[in-house]
Amino acid sequence: MRLELVPRASISPTLRAVAPVAAFVIAFLVAGLVIWILGRSPLAAFRVYMSDPLQDPWALQELVVKATPMALIAVGLSYCFRANLWNIGAEGQYVIGAICGGWLALATHGTEAGPWVLPAMLALGIVGGALYGLIPAFLKVRFGVSEILTSLMLVYVAQLALDYLARGPWRDPKGFNFPQSVTFDPSATLPPVFETGRVHYGATFALCAVLVTAFVLGYTLFGYRLRLTGDAPRAARFAGFSSKVTTLAVFAISGGLAGLAGITEVSGQIGQLQPTISPGYGFTAITVAFLGRLHPIGIMVASLVVALTFIGGESAQILLKLPLDLTTAFQGILLLCVLAADALVSYRLRFVARGVRA
Amino acid sequence: MTTYEAILLTIITASTPLLLAALGELVAERSGVLNLGVEGMMAMGAACSFGAAVAFDSSLLGVLCGILAGVLMAALFALVVLGFAANQVGSGLALTILGLGLSGLIGAPFVGSRRDPIALITIPGLSDLPGLGRIVFSQDPFVYGTLALTAMVAWFLTRSRPGLTLRSVGENHTSAHALGLPVLKTRLLAVLFGGACAGLAGSYLSLVYTRFWAPGMTAGRGWIALALVVFAAWRPGWALVGAYIFGAATVLQLHAQAAQMGVPSQLLSAAPYLATILALLLLSIRHARAVGAPGSLGVPFVPDR
Numbered sequence: 001m002r003l004e005l006v007p008r009a010s011i012s013p014t015l016r017a018v019a020p021v022a023a024f025v026i027a028f029l030v031a032g033l034v035i036w037i038l039g040r041s042p043l044a045a046f047r048v049y050m051s052d053p054l055q056d057p058w059a060l061q062e063l064v065v066k067a068t069p070m071a072l073i074a075v076g077l078s079y080c081f082r083a084n085l086w087n088i089g090a091e092g093q094y095v096i097g098a099i100c101g102g103w104l105a106l107a108t109h110g111t112e113a114g115p116w117v118l119p120a121m122l123a124l125g126i127v128g129g130a131l132y133g134l135i136p137a138f139l140k141v142r143f144g145v146s147e148i149l150t151s152l153m154l155v156y157v158a159q160l161a162l163d164y165l166a167r168g169p170w171r172d173p174k175g176f177n178f179p180q181s182v183t184f185d186p187s188a189t190l191p192p193v194f195e196t197g198r199v200h201y202g203a204t205f206a207l208c209a210v211l212v213t214a215f216v217l218g219y220t221l222f223g224y225r226l227r228l229t230g231d232a233p234r235a236a237r238f239a240g241f242s243s244k245v246t247t248l249a250v251f252a253i254s255g256g257l258a259g260l261a262g263i264t265e266v267s268g269q270i271g272q273l274q275p276t277i278s279p280g281y282g283f284t285a286i287t288v289a290f291l292g293r294l295h296p297i298g299i300m301v302a303s304l305v306v307a308l309t310f311i312g313g314e315s316a317q318i319l320l321k322l323p324l325d326l327t328t329a330f331q332g333i334l335l336l337c338v339l340a341a342d343a344l345v346s347y348r349l350r351f352v353a354r355g356v357r358a
Numbered sequence: 359m360t361t362y363e364a365i366l367l368t369i370i371t372a373s374t375p376l377l378l379a380a381l382g383e384l385v386a387e388r389s390g391v392l393n394l395g396v397e398g399m400m401a402m403g404a405a406c407s408f409g410a411a412v413a414f415d416s417s418l419l420g421v422l423c424g425i426l427a428g429v430l431m432a433a434l435f436a437l438v439v440l441g442f443a444a445n446q447v448g449s450g451l452a453l454t455i456l457g458l459g460l461s462g463l464i465g466a467p468f469v470g471s472r473r474d475p476i477a478l479i480t481i482p483g484l485s486d487l488p489g490l491g492r493i494v495f496s497q498d499p500f501v502y503g504t505l506a507l508t509a510m511v512a513w514f515l516t517r518s519r520p521g522l523t524l525r526s527v528g529e530n531h532t533s534a535h536a537l538g539l540p541v542l543k544t545r546l547l548a549v550l551f552g553g554a555c556a557g558l559a560g561s562y563l564s565l566v567y568t569r570f571w572a573p574g575m576t577a578g579r580g581w582i583a584l585a586l587v588v589f590a591a592w593r594p595g596w597a598l599v600g601a602y603i604f605g606a607a608t609v610l611q612l613h614a615q616a617a618q619m620g621v622p623s624q625l626l627s628a629a630p631y632l633a634t635i636l637a638l639l640l641l642s643i644r645h646a647r648a649v650g651a652p653g654s655l656g657v658p659f660v661p662d663r
Binding site for chain 1: 394398434438441442443444445447448449451452453454455456457458459460461462463466573578581584585588622624625627628631632634635638639642643658660661
């Protein structure tokens with residue numbers, strides 16, 4: 001028997017909407033199988049991963065906190081992916097954003113500098129992330145170097161830079177030799193949205209990014225230009241859209257949003273610089289972007305769903321002694337399923353008996 | 359053994375896994391499939407081979423399991439990108455994420471175990487030569503095997519009929535299909551070969567290079583192997599040269615760290631990654647466009663009737 005792909009005559013919108021959900025269910029079943037092989041009950045795991053966090057108000061807030069950086073990064077990445085450009089170094093741009101914004105927080109530490117510090121930190125985070133994202137973009141448009149490899153290599157460089165700073169020059173001298181900076185002043189800390197709880201204003205930034213992106217993609221020439229560059233590069237050239245300008249623009253946008261995610265995480269959530277400030281948000285955001293079908297609203301929903309697996313993973317580690325690597329593996333399976341489901345939206349599978357000529 | 363001999367020896371052992379993984383990816387890319395999952399396949403190879411070697415107390419079984427793990431990962435990738443014509447860049451990334459997570463699950467029970475070094479093949483007579491004799495003629499079987507594999511891949515791609523088929527499939531899959539060449543079957547075999555090589559490279563890392571397993575021990579080597587393929591302009595001979603240059607850079611960087619030269623260790627650790635970017639940049643400056651890149655690289659193929 002042979003497998004054959006037959007192009008669909010028309011792409012049904014229902015199928016388009018159902019595909020990511022189906023992919024999630026399949027990925028979930030595969031993960032359940034892995035849990036079963038590891039000798040744990042898949043049903044108990046389901047409860048810990050999916051249902052318990054949704055019933056606990058504390059965990060619901062935590063969900064938003066975890067979803068915030070992923071939504072910010074994934075919305076940025078959707079600009080790149082729509083234009084068929086592969087920025088896979090968002091993790092590095094996130095770290096550089098945290099370093100640039102964090103620098104100001106440390107420089108003004110203890111000086112009572114005033115209310116301008118926080119906005120300036122956020123601006124520095126955006127600029128730093130954008131400039132770092134522009135490196136692979138510039139190498140691509142000027143010298144034709146593949147953006148995939150350079151953006152990824154720069155992740156390692158950024159992580160090592162943060163490691164150096166947090167252990168070396170920026171270490172808190174009174175911190176008992178712990179590799180971490182001083183705790184940021186209140187003027188350099190993003191305040192919480194509600195009186196009680198941990199949701200900080202980063203969540204509102206993510207919401208703004210989602211709404212602005214929905215508008216840009218749906219109603220502006222730039223959004224049209226992105227779609228055209230991705231779907232029909234030749235047509236985009238004939239229309240007079242320079243692919244170089246597009247490349248630089250989308251890398252700057254995605255780098256800037258990743259940088260914003262980095263600095264909001266550090267100033268709203270962690271409160272200081274440490275050698276590690278992310279459980280891989282920059283890479284997980286790739287999964288989030290595709291799970292949300294590269295649409296801002298979809299990405300917002302997807303970021304909450306994936307945040308659930310992070311929180312569930314943490315409690316599963318404690319309650320079921322399931323390692324955190326399971327969450328990583330699940331995210332990999334999920335991305336594979338989402339991409340396969342995406343492809344099956346445009347193609348129909350057909351099984352052909354051996355020897356029969358279709 | 360003098361210090362210089364020791365450094366040369368470690369350069370050879372550091373280069374071998376890079377070369378192995380790069381050779382496999384080179385063949386896959388020559389058939390037109392870009393598999394960014396090398397890092398994940400390598401991590402799975404390292405974890406599975408080490409686990410099997412400890413569990414069965416046999417390095418040979420370990421290596422076989424490592425290769426099998428790489429092949430299975432590659433088969434999953436092939437199902438998605440060849441069977442369902444899914445996006446290759448995204449699927450490759452997913453494979454890397456999956457491999458890093460899954461290898462952590464598989465390797466966890468074996469953290470802290472150690473393996474004895476495997477036997478070296480010493481060529482009598484030649485290894486007694488003064489100077490480089492002991493370095494060049496007394497190595498583990500993987501080193502010789504990898505060098506032989508490089509020659510075989512070079513011969514296969516340029517001198518054999520299936521190699522010609524593979525290259526035409528990668529250069530222009532529509533024409534190759536029109537000529538009646540089996541595009542998807544060729545690509546499947548090439549991807550599986552890439553998986554076997556990456557799995558073997560992972561086995562080498564955990565069974566020979568470090569002789570223990572730790573989470574994330576591949577440390578970006580899979581990505582460097584991917585860069586090596588571009589650097590080598592898709593030619594096996596240049597992959598050999600590139601792998602040894604990168605192996606040397608990695609080892610010298612470690613020695614520089616040990617020598618405490620007043621440079622932050624993180625800067626030296628970043629050197630291989632910066633060197634990769636620099637190498638890709640220099641290569642692109644010298645040639646106007648990516649030289650030797652297969653024409654259909656990364657483009658999904660769906661046969662029409």
